[in-house]
Amino acid sequence: MLRKPNEPCWASTMSSPKLKAYPGSHITVTFDAGRCLHFAECVRGLPQVFNVAARPWITPDNADAAALAEVVERCPSGALQYTRHDNVAETPPDPTIVTTAEGGPILLHGRLTLTGPGRQPHRENRMALCACARSAKRPFCDNACRA
């Protein structure tokens, strides 16, 4: 079944054992540690919410839902996703933006559907796909390119 772009990741057939949900009063943030590429957009954008020294490390109620959604949308890998409880969905850029880096992942930002042999179509707005074939989590980059 095709997942709607704003549907929580845990409903997806691609849900990862490293996926964790952080529910707040107005927004729920999910984090897939297996897809985090440590760009640090989250900790730079809202350090009062994303604090790697705290447990839990994500505290959604420490910011306004719209401000938090805006920072989650800066996560280029798609490791961070959100579901706003008022059903305001992420609006991806159109046309899709494709960013390449020498020896690194291909970053996609748009209305994406990932599919392939034996794979259920999976919708998302942000993805970092492995371009070097060294990732253990293909099709996603796992930073093996930086090792």
Ligand code: SF4
């Ligand atoms: S912005 Fe996304 S990829 Fe970057 S550190 Fe945060 S969760 Fe990881």
Ligand code: FES
């Ligand atoms: S591009 Fe990063 S692991 Fe392949």
